Amino acid sequence: MFETDALVLLDIVARTGSFTAAALQLSHTQSAVSRRIASLEAEAGGPLFERLPRGVRLTPAGRALHRHAREVLERLRRAGEELSAIHTGTGGRLRVGAFATANAVLVPAALRAFREASPEVGVTLVEGLSGALMEALGRGEIDIAVVSDYPSGLGPGEDAEVVPLMEDELLVALPADHPLAAWEEVDLRDLKDESWIEGAPPGSATMLAAACARAGFTPRVDIRIAEWTGKLGYVAAGLGVTLVPAMAAPAVRSDLALRRLGDLAPRRSVYAALPRTTALPAARTLLALLRDRVPA
Structure with a gap:
């Protein structure tokens, strides 16, 4: 299948109309660009560019591949932006779990502050018993859970970081x-x-x-x-x-x-639980807001 750097090269050559101009933009030699395009054409099964006295232009096959290449490159660009937002805590989605009484005051207050601080991060809330929430956290189905040790204690497992919030x-x-x-x-x-x-x-x-x-x-x-x-x-x-x-x-x-x-x-004791090694920055932000809103 076509490699990403080959599709990038195809797009640059198509937009500049010249192997030489593409080589200058990429800091490559003109011969290196020419060889890479020839390799791409062999992979595509035929010519992608018509060689002209001055420059090149896309063949019908080249126009078809260029259209798909632009779509793929745009989707990869958006994916990169989304991943960057997730890793910096400024985008993506945060999946929150909480037991019922935590949803009465504590979690809503923290999520309101979270929405103000991180408006681009979507939030999904799941309510459940603490044991089930810890299991969901272990399966990667939620990103942070507000749980308690009642009625049957709390068994977080090795992959969970459990942070005390309050004695209730x-x-x-x-x-x-x-x-x-x-x-x-x-x-x-x-x-x-x-x-x-x-x-x-x-x-x-x-x-x-x-x-x-x-x-x-x-x-x-x-x-x-x-x-x-x-x-x-x-x-x-x-x-x-x-x-x-x-x-x-x-x-x-x-x-x-x-x-x-x-x-x-x-x-009873109330905790916030997060994945020990893969906690999202957005989950860390919510954790800080939960701790700030614990009753004195």
Whole structure:
């Protein structure tokens, strides 16, 4: 198949109409250009240029090959620009993964700043559980992931760089008219008789179950709702209480009361994960923005 440098030479000779002019432009000898064109014509199966008393012009075959050469060279030029933009973090696409509550406040705030800083970089967002996001990162399907060590720990593998972002304390969400809503901090033991709203199946190891065990009781779970936004609707209706990650607190509806649980509060760690050796500059930029927007 035709080599790129031969197509470049074909284009220059076609535009200058002269082997001599092409040789000057490329800092080659006229004989070297002539030999390379002869080799290209042999590869093409026939003459590409008509030799004139002064200069050359394309044959019909030459015009056909020149048209395709221009298209190929233009596509290669655009590919080079796109690759340069990806490698410098000023273009291309960044694929971001995050678990659900990270998408409540932290990730949107960072992505807004990222869009302002890198407007030419497209962003694709994938939401999922932390384990699945780490697997997707390992397969090269996403470029950066915001993950947590809950519920089953975090196994990044050898090819992931895991950067701590924050310790996320869980708060209790109460109906606004709940007697304990007036307290600045609630002792978890004072909630032992409450109906809890939980998302995990019965018998699962959860942060709620572990925290209540430390407090000396087993929580009564009457309603099971998977998404935390749904849980808050049931709390607002006065049907129970639930745990809410502090990182999502700014997005919690105003008719609820969020209270700290003191020393008995469950906590989880939140991280950003990137490929260890092939992280994109755009992913590094987003990482810095995520760290800047972690609540103090």
